[in-house]
Amino acid sequence: MSQALSRTARIPKLSRFGWLMALYAENHARLHRLFAPEGLSTGSYLSSIGDGLDVRLDVIETHRYTVELRLTYDLCDPLTGEPDPSAYVRLYRDAHQTEATHCYVGRRWQDVIGLYPPPAQVIGHRMRMNTFLGKWLEYLAEQGHGVATLRRVEAATTMDAA
Structure with a gap:
């Protein structure tokens, strides 16, 4: 019995922040395997993939250490005219982390949890957004989306021009 207790006592526990950083690392691996956006x-x-539900990846900006992206389906919400679901993503090249910064146009964290939320609420909100991103990336991979199905579209054929 004492041997079992000593083994479990050596297993480090992750804080919520540590868990969030691990989630960012998992999302980076998933996004990199799916679309390799660092090279776009x-x-x-x-x-x-021929199911009528095309996935749109907008590379908004590339910097030396980061890539700003938007991931969405190529369809619009009839009420707002904006793509939905939509995730704005920041990929950190040097740290191999990918973070969903917000998941709906016009709904940044300040709109959802207020201007001065307690730190635990901020981390909880980020965990929900990035769990959503991870599950979505996993689903897209299972459906067959990937680098092989990705093609560049010209400005005249984009959703914004419609």
Whole structure:
């Protein structure tokens, strides 16, 4: 019995922040395997697998250490005219982390949890967004989306021009 207790006592426990950082690392691995966005230039890309529900990847900006992306389906919400679901993503090249910064147009964390939320609430909100992103990336991979199905689209054929 004492041997079993000593083994469990040596297992480190993750804090919520540590768990969030691990989630960012998992999301980076999933996104990298799915679309390898680090190698894409600024612009819009579509992944089509023939199910009528194309995935749109917008590379908004690339910097030395980060890539700003938007991941969505190529369809619009009839009420707002904006893509839904939609996730804005920041990929950190040097740290191998990927973070969902917000998941709906016009709904940043300040809109959801207020201007001065307690730190635990901020971490909880980020955990929910990034859990959603991880599950979505996993689902897209299971459906067959990936680098092989990704093609660049010109500005005239983008959703914004419609």
